Amino acid sequence: MAETSLDALNTADQRDAARAELKAKAAQEKARQEAEKNQKDNLTAAVLSPILTPGFSLLGSGLNYVGKGMVYVNLDHPHAAERKAELSHYINRNYADLIPILHKAPFQKWIRSREVQKFLHESQAINDVADTAATKNWQKTRQLLAGIGSPVRSSQIWLYFNILTEAGLGQNRQAIADLQAASQRDDVILQTVSIWADYLDSQGKTDDALAYLAQEQKLFDDPATLPQQITIAKKAKKTITVNELVVECQMTGIDRLQQQCSAASKS
Structure with missing residues (x-):
């Protein structure tokens, strides 16, 4: 996610740099034209008048601009390309051993194992439950929930939709009992927290x-x-x-x- 964000920032950096280059060229051309025009003016007046002005200091003026420049440099952030390079180094150093090699035999054997395939299938089934529950077709939702086995069946998301289904079918006593049990589990989800709090308030x-x-x-x-x-x-x-x-x-x-x-x- 961070690398993707930095890719976008890097593209923006490159675009901004191109725009800045165009502006710089335009400014240089404008300065050249103005310089040619100024050559027709009185060179002595143009140069000596500021220097002869009381209190004018070339040194002080120059240091002022240098000082501002140093402040801007210190406030500037590294470009996205530099940050991405540092990020890639950090990820490779700290997480290289955790990134599965998808095409290698050990990972392929694991992903194709019966247990993992069953888990992935039932996880997809929970998505189907969510879609059906949104239509308030509680009979169909119950059928889908009944077809889901362990370990997804013991998850908080399964319990959440089961509670909604029980309430939707008018089985309020069972819904409340299941809701209370789910609300006290360590792996409670925010949806369950919300409806348990609403129930307490209603009482x-x-x-x-x-x-x-x-x-x-x-x-x-x-x-x-x-x-x-x-x-x-x-x-x-x-x-x-x-x-x-x-x-x-x-x-x-x-x-x-x-x-x-x-x-x-x-x-």
């Missing part, structure tokens, strides 16, 4: 919902649940908590998240 357990979201936010190291926290706190008229959460959200510096938090605080 009047606002403080529990907020505490759970805050706990998972810390464990995930992800502020994505802040808008939901604000919504729950605002509905419970916890004004101080809402204000604190809004400030926390603004401090993330994530534009889209800040907009969501702002909308939640005003809803």
